[in-house]
Amino acid sequence: ARVAVLVSGAGTNLQALLDAAADPAYGASVVVVGADRDDIEGLARADRAGVPTFVTKVGQFSSREHWDLALADRVAAFEPDVVVLAGFMKLVGPAFLERFEGRVVNTHPALCPSFPGTTGPADALAYGVKVTGATLFVVDAGVDTGPIVAQTVVPVEDTDDVESLHERIKGAERRMLVENVGRMAREGITITNRKVRFGL
Ligand code: GRF
16 A cells, blocks of 8 residues: 655654565555655655655645645645654645545544643643553544544653653554554555444
8 A cells, every 4th residue: 555644743653654664564655755844854764765755834825725735736646545644733624634535544642532632742741641642543624533543552650741751652652553554554444433443
């Protein structure tokens, strides 16, 4: 299967996918990496792996809708079967989701539906939960609300700060992402009444 990945930052999730995809048995190859900003480590990781990249910034367009359409066009040119948002810090819009209906997944560093949005690890720490984790879900129009593909749990330690907690989450998140994107690539997924199962 052909996988497109969108990033906004360090790209450690992307790196985990690139490393897994180096083995043909994985069943997925990363065909393009897109970003909404330049000069990020995620793009450098794609370059080093020989994967084509592009940057489509919101500021280059007259509206968010035009940006969304342009982003969808750039991604569609690579004919992906799956689009992975891996630390992509923009909400993709209706045009994008319509183009890749049911094939866009995102990873969120909390156990959905708890702590949606951009500060999941900090919110979990502030709430005082004893376990948190990461969620892989099929993107819908809401913020971190889509049908859940997989979740992974990590403990919150008494000594954690936001950084140490997010690092622990990211370790588990990368393993979850690699395992489940591989299965999606090899088996496909079916969504019935919000429930996701592997297979067509
Ligand atoms: C991940 O924890 C992702 O879930 C969150 O931001 C982090 C991105 O990390 N939205 P990286 O860029 O893949 O290293």
